[in-house]
Amino acid sequence: MKKSIAIKKDKYKSARGGYSRLLNIMCRKCENIVAVYQKDGPGNLRRMYMDRILSPDKLVDLQKKNIKDVKVLKCNKCGFIIGMPYIYVKEKRHAFRIFQDAVIKRIKKVDK
Numbered sequence: 001m002k003k004s005i006a007i008k009k010d011k012y013k014s015a016r017g018g019y020s021r022l023l024n025i026m027c028r029k030c031e032n033i034v035a036v037y038q039k040d041g042p043g044n045l046r047r048m049y050m051d052r053i054l055s056p057d058k059l060v061d062l063q064k065k066n067i068k069d070v071k072v073l074k075c076n077k078c079g080f081i082i083g084m085p086y087i088y089v090k091e092k093r094h095a096f097r098i099f100q101d102a103v104i105k106r107i108k109k110v111d112k
């Protein structure tokens with residue numbers, strides 16, 4: 001059965017104007033899809049909030065872990081390092097700081 005991916009709606013989403021897209025986050029080096037990510041609001045992707053990673057399963061719900069137990073975000077195919085886990089202090093939110101030009105973003109089509 002195909003797992004459907006739904007946009008999350010919460011205070012973070014409303015804080016960014018309520019506009020969200022799903023993105024395929026791809027490794028810059030080998031173009032493997034590293035994660036499906038919900039981007040709220042406009043602007044560049046400088047960090048990826050862990051509560052917005054919707055796929056794959058091993059990257060879902062990392063925000064519930066101790067930040068020290070979260071591993072560096074790497075491409076599972078070629079091992080290219082994409083981001084470092086940290087806490088975004090302003091919102092006390094678990095996130096990955098994305099290295100500049102480490103990823104390619106593609107908008108994922110969703111059925112509304």
Ligand SMILES: [Zn+2]
Nearest residue numbers: 027030075078
């Ligand atoms: Zn790669």
